[in-house]
Amino acid sequence: MKLDDFDFDLPEGLIATRPARPRTSARLLVAKGDDLRDLHVRDLPDLLGPGDLLVLNDTKVIPARLTGHRTRHTPQGDATAKVEITLLEPQADGTWRALAKPLRKLKPGEVIRFGDTLSAEVAAMSDTDLSLRFDAVGEAFDAALAQVGAMPLPPYIAALRPPDEADRQDYQTVWAEKTGAVAAPTASLHFDDALLQALRDRGVRFTHVTLHVGAGTFLPVKVEDVTTHKMHGEWGEVTPEAAEAINATRANGGRIIPVGTTALRLIESAAAEDGTIAPYQGVTEIFIYPGYRFRVTDALMTNFHLPKSTLLMLVSALMGQDRIGTLYRHAVNSGYRFFSYGDASLLIP
Known part of the structure; x- marks a missing residue:
């Protein structure tokens, strides 16, 4: 499995330097099986329903x-x-x-x-x-x-403009609570209070976990054989309440849908072979690439990721490399905005 297998051409003009306003107006590419739909984040209540559990990362970004x-x-x-x-x-x-x-x-x-x-x-x-x-x-x-301090914008944004006062709100989720991250769980930036309430009204449930996202999330992969890459460590916690909510949802036949790769990596770290979750606290260095067998994740909401990145490898593991290649070509050709302040996808294997 070579690093070049995860490369693609991305025009610089598709790198978002500001978020969509309002947050829920960001575009949402929904991929379910072979079907692709061009929607918006505000359409999530029509895509989810009773039995679904969204797993949210409640880390709080510091002005690092x-x-x-x-x-x-x-x-x-x-x-x-x-x-x-x-x-x-x-x-x-x-x-x-x-x-x-x-x-x-x-x-x-x-x-x-x-x-x-x-x-x-x-x-x-x-x-x-x-x-x-x-x-x-x-x-x-x-x-x-x-x-x-100033907000620690990702290198690909900081190279295009300096952080400013607007980033203190833009680069923080509306449910941020536990201080410790130096990068945001960016898929979560698309939510506002009105969308959360609309999802509750649909019967969608939420649980919170904590993964303090580190600057290592932006480190490039430098090895040609990606299976030899060493992941950076990040501290995370799955509380007893979160573990109980995830296990109960699975027992009732509901879907576990992490919002963002950070929440996904954490719950997969805490999951046993049979998919049950136990309370977890510690550093995770889990590296997910094609061939990985997902234990607890049923779908994923995530932004569009950098070429040759570990996060692109993760979504390729979830959906298949060929499918992600098709999806990303569609996103580029359709003018989706990429990376931390960009648009989102809902990936349903």
């Missing part, structure tokens, strides 16, 4: 992109230099692992100041990242970060 200054001591006096930081994940010792630009000019013990409300000491360095110890913790840290 920081611009700070370090002080350098020179013979001519002190000088400041700009440093760009992207937080990756908190560590057990209270520090944060982060990316820095420029990285190699920093040294352990140096202090980076992010305005008047937040600063951090460089606690440790590696060839690729560093650890920062901030001068605030808990709620004080969250408040300071909200003041000085």
